[in-house]
Amino acid sequence: MKCPECSYEAPVPEFRYLYNVRIDAPLTLRQCPQCQAWLSVDELAGESTGKVEAGDAPWGKSAGIERDLEEAV
Amino acid sequence: MTAEPAKLDVSLQEHEEKQEWWWIAEKKRSKRLDYLRKAVWKKGALGGNYAPGIKVDLEGPKLFTDMWKWWKFDPIIMRRAKALAHVFDNIPIFITDHSQLVGYWGSAPHTISWRVDGASIVNEELYNEPGIMPEPEEESLRKVAEINDYWAGQTAVDKVARILDPEDAVKFLSGAIGWGAPTSAYGYSGKNYEYYLKGERGFEDIIADIEDHIAEAEEKTIGVPGPDILHIYDRIQNWEAMILVLEAAIRFAKRYARLARTMAEHLETDEKRKEELLRIAETCERVPAKAPRNLQESFQMDLLIQTMSRFEASEGAWPARPDYYHGPFYEKDVLQDKSLTEEEATDLIGEFMIRAYEVGGFGPRWAREGMQGITGTWVWTIGGVKPDGSDACNALTTAFLRTARLIRVSNPTFAFRWHPKVSDEVMRECFECIRHGLGYPSFRNDPILVANCMNWHGHPVEEARTWVHQACMSPCPTTKNGVQPFRMASATANCAKMVEYALHNGYDHVVGMQMGPQTGDARTFTDFEQLFDAWTQQMQWLLSLLVRTVNLGRYKDPEFYGRPFLSGITERAVERGIDAVSPEGERGNCWITAFTWVENADSLAAVKKLVFDDKKYTMDQLITALETNWDGYEQMRLDFVNKAPKWGNDDDYVDDIMLRCLRTMAKHSKVMRCTSNNTWPAAPQNVSGNIHYSSVVGALPNGRRLGDALYDGGISPGPGLDKKGPTAVLKSCGKIDHVADGRAFLLNQRLSPTQMAGEKGYQLWRAYMRTWADLGLDHIQFNMVSDKTLRAAQKDPEKYQEVIVRVAGYSAHFVDISRKTQDNIIQRTIQGI
Amino acid sequence: MSTCSDCKSFFPREDEPGKGDCVRRVVDPRQAYYTTRPKNPEEDASGCGEFRKR
Numbered sequence: 001m002k003c004p005e006c007s008y009e010a011p012v013p014e015f016r017y018l019y020n021v022r023i024d025a026p027l028t029l030r031q032c033p034q035c036q037a038w039l040s041v042d043e044l045a046g047e048s049t050g051k052v053e054a055g056d057a058p059w060g061k062s063a064g065i066e067r068d069l070e071e072a073v
Numbered sequence: 074m075t076a077e078p079a080k081l082d083v084s085l086q087e088h089e090e091k092q093e094w095w096w097i098a099e100k101k102r103s104k105r106l107d108y109l110r111k112a113v114w115k116k117g118a119l120g121g122n123y124a125p126g127i128k129v130d131l132e133g134p135k136l137f138t139d140m141w142k143w144w145k146f147d148p149i150i151m152r153r154a155k156a157l158a159h160v161f162d163n164i165p166i167f168i169t170d171h172s173q174l175v176g177y178w179g180s181a182p183h184t185i186s187w188r189v190d191g192a193s194i195v196n197e198e199l200y201n202e203p204g205i206m207p208e209p210e211e212e213s214l215r216k217v218a219e220i221n222d223y224w225a226g227q228t229a230v231d232k233v234a235r236i237l238d239p240e241d242a243v244k245f246l247s248g249a250i251g252w253g254a255p256t257s258a259y260g261y262s263g264k265n266y267e268y269y270l271k272g273e274r275g276f277e278d279i280i281a282d283i284e285d286h287i288a289e290a291e292e293k294t295i296g297v298p299g300p301d302i303l304h305i306y307d308r309i310q311n312w313e314a315m316i317l318v319l320e321a322a323i324r325f326a327k328r329y330a331r332l333a334r335t336m337a338e339h340l341e342t343d344e345k346r347k348e349e350l351l352r353i354a355e356t357c358e359r360v361p362a363k364a365p366r367n368l369q370e371s372f373q374m375d376l377l378i379q380t381m382s383r384f385e386a387s388e389g390a391w392p393a394r395p396d397y398y399h400g401p402f403y404e405k406d407v408l409q410d411k412s413l414t415e416e417e418a419t420d421l422i423g424e425f426m427i428r429a430y431e432v433g434g435f436g437p438r439w440a441r442e443g444m445q446g447i448t449g450t451w452v453w454t455i456g457g458v459k460p461d462g463s464d465a466c467n468a469l470t471t472a473f474l475r476t477a478r479l480i481r482v483s484n485p486t487f488a489f490r491w492h493p494k495v496s497d498e499v500m501r502e503c504f505e506c507i508r509h510g511l512g513y514p515s516f517r518n519d520p521i522l523v524a525n526c527m528n529w530h531g532h533p534v535e536e537a538r539t540w541v542h543q544a545c546m547s548p549c550p551t552t553k554n555g556v557q558p559f560r561m562a563s564a565t566a567n568c569a570k571m572v573e574y575a576l577h578n579g580y581d582h583v584v585g586m587q588m589g590p591q592t593g594d595a596r597t598f599t600d601f602e603q604l605f606d607a608w609t610q611q612m613q614w615l616l617s618l619l620v621r622t623v624n625l626g627r628y629k630d631p632e633f634y635g636r637p638f639l640s641g642i643t644e645r646a647v648e649r650g651i652d653a654v655s656p657e658g659e660r661g662n663c664w665i666t667a668f669t670w671v672e673n674a675d676s677l678a679a680v681k682k683l684v685f686d687d688k689k690y691t692m693d694q695l696i697t698a699l700e701t702n703w704d705g706y707e708q709m710r711l712d713f714v715n716k717a718p719k720w721g722n723d724d725d726y727v728d729d730i731m732l733r734c735l736r737t738m739a740k741h742s743k744v745m746r747c748t749s750n751n752t753w754p755a756a757p758q759n760v761s762g763n764i765h766y767s768s769v770v771g772a773l774p775n776g777r778r779l780g781d782a783l784y785d786g787g788i789s790p791g792p793g794l795d796k797k798g799p800t801a802v803l804k805s806c807g808k809i810d811h812v813a814d815g816r817a818f819l820l821n822q823r824l825s826p827t828q829m830a831g832e833k834g835y836q837l838w839r840a841y842m843r844t845w846a847d848l849g850l851d852h853i854q855f856n857m858v859s860d861k862t863l864r865a866a867q868k869d870p871e872k873y874q875e876v877i878v879r880v881a882g883y884s885a886h887f888v889d890i891s892r893k894t895q896d897n898i899i900q901r902t903i904q905g906i
Numbered sequence: 907m908s909t910c911s912d913c914k915s916f917f918p919r920e921d922e923p924g925k926g927d928c929v930r931r932v933v934d935p936r937q938a939y940y941t942t943r944p945k946n947p948e949e950d951a952s953g954c955g956e957f958r959k960r
Contacts, residue, residue, distance in 0.1 A: 012704070013704050017702070017778065017779075017780050018780060018893075019767065019778075019780050019781045019782060019893055019896075020777070020778060020780075020781045021896045021897075021900055022792075022793055022900060023714055023775075023776050023777060023781065023791060023792070023793065023794065024711070024714045024715055024776070024793055024794060026707055026711060028778075043707040043710075044707050044708065044711075053868075054867045054868050054892075055864045055865065055866075055867040055868030055869075057860075057864060057899070059900075061860055062792075062793070062823070062860050062899055062900055062901060062902060062903050063792070063793035063795075063796070063900070063902040063903070064823070064825075064902035064903035064904055064905060065825050065828060065903050065904065065905030108937075111936070112936050112937030113936070114936055126935065162944065163943070163944055164943075165941050165942065165943040166941065166942060166943075167932070167939045167940060167941040167942070168939060168940050169937050169938070169939040170937065170938045170939060180941075181932070181934075181941065182934065182936070182937055182939065183934060183936070328927075328942070331919070331927065331942075332927070332929065332940060332942045335917050335927070335929055335942075336929070336940050339917065340929070340931075340940065
């Protein structure tokens with residue numbers, strides 16, 4: 001996997017595992033060992049989908065009514 | 074300072090539309106409350122670290138240690154009484170501008186207290202904690218080192234640890250299976266409010282009673298010799314220690330009176346403030362020496378007793394029922410005599426809560442992470458019924474709820490004892506607090522919990538009806554034989570380890586040691602019953618180890634620690650001449666706080682479904698995937714999450730496993746006995762232990778990895794896994810027998826602030842609450858802050874300092890909790906009802 | 907030698923002769939308050955940074 005911030009490349013497990021916000025989705029948070037950036041990682045594809053800043057939510061809205069309404073639209 | 078509003082402008086409606094309730098509160102509250110609320114030094118650790126400017130108080134520890142050393146030949150209870158009296162007589166005290174209530178657990182507003190004789194390991198941690206030493210730091214460190222050198226090896230925990238079974242001690246101290254300390258130096262002290270807070274008794278009355286007991290006992294000691302009089306000598310010492318400390322407590326209050334009078338007569342120029350100061354002086358000359366006569370005296374007595382209790386032991390909870398015990402004074406002063414206006418009373422109520430909010434003691438890192446943003450669980454009980462079963466709500470119930478919205482503190486929070494006779498007016502006030510995003514009150518089903526008190530511990534119905542939250546969740550009567558003077562926090566179990574150990578033959582891959590019994594290599598299990606049998610053995614082992622430790626700590630506590638002040642305010646101890654922590658005459662009210670519980674049901678169901686029923690995977694494949702923390706097994710992990718039934722969807726497949734786990738545990742709860750020979754029921758809930766244990770619990774078959782937050786509630790479904798709507802959640806939870814299956818069951822739910830707006834929102838919520846009550850659930854609490862606001866608060870925390878969320882058994886300011894906890898809260902399902 | 911009883915912050919106790927309190931005003935970054943601690947009137951105040959001659 002390649003870090004989108006500093007281009008560091010290594011197998012996924014070498015990026016420090018932080019946590020998975022949505023247990024039912026393959027998107028996790030990992031940390032780049034070189035630049036320390038928090039990255040969202042698609043664990044199925046073995047790729048980072050981008051850097052995660054404060055307030056970002058790459059995994060989308062909470063489950064339930066708000067997401068349901070959004071999906072209905 | 075008058076009780077007039079701080080400022081009002083036309084933008085209130087705008088704030089309301091944007092649901093910026095914190096700005097509304099700031100504009101609506103009085104100038105006094107605004108000043109006092111902003112004056113608080115926040116003691117709750119921010120994601121585990123103390124805020125800049127917070128310093129450990131070294132005055133109290135030094136005074137205490139000096140006098141403790143001096144009286145080295147005294148019995149422990151007398152020694153503590155004398156050391157405590159020395160603190161009461163000499164620690165610096167203060168009165169904040171505009172305040173009307175006094176009392177603080179420390180020598181200055183920005184200090185956190187330190188329990189020097191509790192545990193050496195905590196003392197060492199304090200020495201190494203960066204940023205909290207008063208300037209000059211080098212001198213403070215030298216003082217701390219001196220104090221630590223003295224206490225090393227002779228704190229309460231050191232003494233218990235020496236007599237524990239060595240294997241139990243190592244496993245307990247690993248931090249993997251539970252937390253807390255088996256001593257009354259820390260923990261949750263129930264209060265015998267029926268004895269001292271009904272406006273009938275002051276400390277002088279108690280002292281007079283004790284003197285009578287001593288006189289009677291002394292007669293016996295000069296009577297006929299025999300074994301039946303030998304215990305009396307110890308009891309006389311206990312009584313004398315109680316008198317000594319109660320007298321010191323009266324002097325402590327009078328020091329505040331003297332300071333207030335000095336300020337009024339020599340230092341203050343404002344006439345109105347002089348009057349207030351003289352009233353403070355009069356109040357503190359009156360209480361706690363004598364019974365209170367009005368609301369201010371009643372609040373002041375309660376507050377001083379809570380403060381002084383903390384000088385004796387680092388109390389981690391604040392069991393209270395303020396509307397019930399102070400309500401008669403509110404009704405007299407505000408409604409009958411009209412000696413107080415409603416606005417003046419609001420100032421007193423608000424300050425009473427603020428004085429509790431500012432309290433804080435030093436806690437080790439595990440405790441700070443486990444209770445992020447707060448310093449203890451001040452869950453104040455309101456509502457409920459009187460001993461005769463009639464509605465106990467009064468004018469002060471609604472006054473507290475209204476005031477809570479004005480001052481918006483995260484601690485104390487309220488837990489409302491709902492029952493069928495609660496008026497619509499009171500329910501509306503409760504709902505408004507939730508709508509304003511406070512996360513409290515939580516709702517407790519009173520008829521269910523009264524029955525639960527009677528079922529598990531045999532409390533008579535009249536006593537059961539006096540119950541208050543002893544900590545976050547568990548009820549405890551406030552009566553002579555019902556009150557539990559101390560509940561140590563070490564019967565707090567990290568329950569996810571039960572299933573983890575069942576899958577790894579009792580071995581803990583995170584701490585790297587054999588913890589539980591060897592229940593077999595799970596790779597060889599051929600049916601679900603073998604796995605469930607292993608789980609049962611691990612559960613019994615884990616709970617028994619914790620309970621053994623607590624029982625021993627409780628039994629030895631009067632010898633190892635001693636509580637003269639708590640004894641002096643506990644009728645059972647006063648009557649018998651015993652340390653209040655002694656179980657003699659106590660009915661028993663123990664419980665196990667069951668952290669990280671729901672993972673057991675979801676994990677067992679996932680294994681049953683995918684391995685034993687569908688045979689999609691083998692046990693060998695599963696154990697290998699778990700040992701690698703699911704790395705390289707993402708599709709398999711997703712199958713275990715999405716293709717196995719999950720708790721909270723009204724699916725009997727997994728719900729039956731949940732019930733089986735609970736009932737197997739409940740059976741063991743009756744086998745284990747407390748020091749009063751009563752039961753040990755479990756109360757599934759988490760505080761924020763689900764985050765603390767995220768790096769302690771290994772990968773599980775419910776799909777979590779080591780590092781992921783555990784589920785947030787006691788019976789809350791996993792965040793986002795409750796896909797069948799709110800009624801399905803309630804139905805799953807309603808299958809549990811909330812009287813017989815355990816002590817209490819915490820359910821977090823998240824509602825949409827948009828859907829809950831206006832009268833329509835209230836009516837929807839009322840209908841939902843009727844279902845909750847009909848299904849017999851004992852607890853529910855709500856977060857009602859939108860994703861948008863919470864994400865904005867993550868991005869720009871300075872602007873959202875006052876956003877409050879319900880974490881688990883408590884509320885916290887959102888910006889004070891870690892990113893992982895924040896994300897965990899945001900991902901909870903927003904139920905459309 | 908200056909003693910505590912020579913200081914403006916010292917207030918003797920009316921009901922306890924020979925005892926007194928040091929009462930001081932403190933303004934910290936969040937709040938203002940009066941604080942007190944017991945003092946012996948004859949205590950040496952020469953090293954006290956808060957001493958204010960009466």
